[in-house]
Amino acid sequence: MFLVCFNEIIKYCQECIRNISFLSIVQLIIIWSIYFILPELGIEAKGFSPLMSRRDFIHQIGPMLYHCFIHEGIFHLFGNSISLLVFGASVEKKIGTTQVILLFIVSIVLQPILMISLFSLKLASGNSVVGISGYIFTLIIIFYYQPGKYMDIVYCCVLNIITYIFSLLLLAQVSLSGHFCGIIIGVLYTRGFLDWLFNSHLITIIDTVIKRFIGCLIIYIPIPDNSINTKTHLQIMSLIKSDIKSLLSHCTKHSNDANTLNSLPI
Known part of the structure; x- marks a missing residue:
């Protein structure tokens, strides 16, 4: 009787944690820790600037990799945290834990490259960018994606404009280019342009690591890979x-x- 009750409790805990998203919780712990710990250590974490990367690329490599973990203020951090919890859990259920981990890594690497490209084409400012909003817009694209339709792109573009107008009313600064780069990454993923990466041996390696180091936890089981229906480039x-x-x-x-x-x- 005790074993039956214990198994039921374990199943309930697994479902609860799946709904919350273990990966989103880990990301939030890192983000909130950085926000409160760095000032105590007297460390000033700078955001990524496409303009500075043109002048001094070497010293911008660090901000390129960690700018998404830094936030401007408590309201910026709180808003992104809510969005990450909601869309992070939904997208993890939709495409699987391994895909989300790789998607986050790709977002960290690809977003600064896209921002530099947009800045070179005079389509983005060279201002410093911080926050995980770009990755959140990638998640929103995937969440609303439907094969053969474009409403996910329209919705995110409208949401980006509304966010910008709302920030102007609050006298806050919002990076339209950062959000737009997140939209581009989401479009590349949902339209199949990144299938060569997400269907490679890297998925198998990450999946093995998850099962060994995360899957060994009693109350957490990684969600299996469930790629969304994409189309080929042609x-x-x-x-x-x-x-x-x-x-x-x-x-x-x-x-x-x-x-x-x-x-x-x-």
Whole structure:
């Protein structure tokens, strides 16, 4: 009887922790610890700046890797924490623990590269960027993704603009480019452009490490890999091309109709 009750308790604990997301909790512990401990140690953690990376790339390598763990203030940290808990758990259920771990690593590495690229194209400012918001926008894209549709992109772009307007009202600073880079990473993942990485032996290695070091815990079992339905690169390009053709033909038709109406005798 005792064993049965104990097993039921273990199952209940596993379900609760899965709903909370073990990975999100670990990320939040690191973020909150950095926020409170660094000032006590007298260490000033600087964010990543695309402008400074052009002038002094070597000294920007550190901020490139840890800027997502640094936050501007307590409200910035609290808002990102809530978003990470909600979308982190949902996406982990959707694609699996191993995929989320690799996605976070890819986000840390790829986001600064995209920001430097946007800055080089004059599409982003060179201001210093901090926070995990970019990764959260990647999670939001994956959460709302539906094959063959674009509402996830539209929703995140609108949310990015609303966030920016809201920050202006509060006299706060928000990095539109950082959020936009997170959206790009989410689009690359959901549209299959990163399948070569997420279907590689690296997934197997990370999965083995999880089972050995995390899966050994009694109350936590990693969620198995469950890749979302993506399309190949050729399918994506063909779909985009057909959408553009449909849009052009639709515009041409309306233009011809308008010209016909204008030429009618009075």
